[in-house]
Amino acid sequence: MPQSLTHTQLVELADRFGTPLYVYHAEKIKEQYEKLTEGFSSLDSRFFFACKALTNINILKYIHSLGCGIDCSSINEVKLALHAGIPEEKILYTSNGISFAEIEEAVQSGVHINIDSLSNLEKFGKKYGNTYPVGVRLRPNILAGGNLKISTGHEKSKFGIPIDQLDLLKGIVAENSIRIKTLHIHTGSDIKDADVFVHGIKVLSELVSHFPDLEVIDLGGGFKVPYEPEDEETDIAFIADKLKKYLETHLFNKGRTFQLWFEPGKYLVSECGYLITQVNVLKDNGVQIFAGINSGLNHLIRPMMYDAYHHIVNLSNPHAEEKVYTVTGYICETDTFATDRLLHEVREGDYLVLYNAGAYGFEMSSNYNSRYKPAEVLVKEGDAFLIRRRDEFEDLLKNQITVV
Numbered sequence: 001m002p003q004s005l006t007h008t009q010l011v012e013l014a015d016r017f018g019t020p021l022y023v024y025h026a027e028k029i030k031e032q033y034e035k036l037t038e039g040f041s042s043l044d045s046r047f048f049f050a051c052k053a054l055t056n057i058n059i060l061k062y063i064h065s066l067g068c069g070i071d072c073s074s075i076n077e078v079k080l081a082l083h084a085g086i087p088e089e090k091i092l093y094t095s096n097g098i099s100f101a102e103i104e105e106a107v108q109s110g111v112h113i114n115i116d117s118l119s120n121l122e123k124f125g126k127k128y129g130n131t132y133p134v135g136v137r138l139r140p141n142i143l144a145g146g147n148l149k150i151s152t153g154h155e156k157s158k159f160g161i162p163i164d165q166l167d168l169l170k171g172i173v174a175e176n177s178i179r180i181k182t183l184h185i186h187t188g189s190d191i192k193d194a195d196v197f198v199h200g201i202k203v204l205s206e207l208v209s210h211f212p213d214l215e216v217i218d219l220g221g222g223f224k225v226p227y228e229p230e231d232e233e234t235d236i237a238f239i240a241d242k243l244k245k246y247l248e249t250h251l252f253n254k255g256r257t258f259q260l261w262f263e264p265g266k267y268l269v270s271e272c273g274y275l276i277t278q279v280n281v282l283k284d285n286g287v288q289i290f291a292g293i294n295s296g297l298n299h300l301i302r303p304m305m306y307d308a309y310h311h312i313v314n315l316s317n318p319h320a321e322e323k324v325y326t327v328t329g330y331i332c333e334t335d336t337f338a339t340d341r342l343l344h345e346v347r348e349g350d351y352l353v354l355y356n357a358g359a360y361g362f363e364m365s366s367n368y369n370s371r372y373k374p375a376e377v378l379v380k381e382g383d384a385f386l387i388r389r390r391d392e393f394e395d396l397l398k399n400q401i402t403v404v
C-alpha cells in the first residue's frame, strides 16, 4: 500500500495547527528512498538528497537516518546539513556560479565538492593542487527536463563546464595535478525517460579515460514523480537496469568500475508534502467561479513559475457534487493555482489541499505582500510534530533597521 495521509488526518491537522499549513509524511519519504535503493541494488550506487527541495532540519535528519546523504547547492545548505549532525562524508556540494570563497569554506568543512567552472577549478588547483580530490560538473549538451526553466544540460545552459572544453579542463587538471574523483552531470528535473540517463552515462563514459583518479560518476537528480492523477510513476528499476547494461558493456568490461551517485530532490520529497489551505472567498464573475484561498504564489510558486499542475481536493465537502472552479490566491497579482478544475462543491471556510507540495514548496516561499510563511508539520509513525512555527508580525520586522 503506498503511503499517504487520509483526508480525515489532513482535516485534523488543519484544525489543530491552523492554515495555511505544510505537512510532510515521513513514511512516504522512506518509501521513496527504498524504491531508489532497491531499484539500484545491482549497482554500487549512493544517493544524496538534493536538499534545495526542502531544507527543514528535521527532514535532513530523517533522510540521513534512512542512510541517504545530502546534496547542497549553497554553502548555507552545507552548514545546515552539518548543523543537522550529518557527517561531512555524507555531504556533497554541487556548486553553480559561486565565489571561490565558498569553495574554500567547503574544503574546510571536508565535504565532497563538484566544481562547475574552469575559473574556479583553476583557483582550486592553484590553492590545493592534488591534496583534495574533487569533482567537476559538466554540461553534457543534452536537452531534457519537464520545461526549459528546469532543463540544465543543454547547449545554452549556464550550468557546468561544457564538454566541448575538455582540452582546457585537462590542461588545468594536468598543470595543477588536480585529482578528479567525480564526473558530474545534472540534465534537468521531471525526467521519466530512461534513455536520458543512458545518454548521460554515455557522454561521461567517453571521458573517463582522461581521468585516472576517477571513482564516481554522478548523474545528478531529476527523477519525475506523478503530479497529475493519470501520470505514471517513473520506473526506477528499469532505469537502473538500462544503466547497468550500458556500464557493463562499455565501461566495466574495460576493467574500470565506478560508484554511481544520484541527487534526487523531487523523487524523495514531492509526494510526501501537502499544502492545506482554507477558502477565504467565492466569487462568481459570470464566466468562472473563483475559489480564493488563504495562500498564494508566496507559498507555492510552482503553478505560476512553471505552469506546474498540483492536484487539489476539497477536504471539507467530500460527498457534494462536483463543480468547476478556478483556484486563486490572496496575493495582489495574478496567482492562479488551477484553472477550471473539478472540485466537490466549495464553500467559504472549506479546507482545500494541494498535493505534491513537499519539493520546492515551502523552500521557494517568500513574505511577498508581507504575508506570513506557513507553519510546517512532520507526521511520523502516526504522530504530528510542529517543525516550524508560522511567521509572526515580528518576523516581518526582524532585519529591518529604522532610520527615519
Ligand code: LLP
Pocket (backbone or CB within 6 Å): 050, 053, 071, 094, 150, 152, 186, 188, 189, 190, 220, 221, 222, 223, 263, 264, 265, 266, 267, 302, 306, 359, 360
Ligand atoms: N542536482 C542538481 C545539481 C540540481 O540542480 C537539482 C535541481 C537536483 C539535483 C534535484 O533535481 P530534482 O530531483 O528535484 O528534479 N524548482 C523547480 C525544480 C528546480 C530544480 C533545480 N535543480 C521545480 O519546482 O520544478
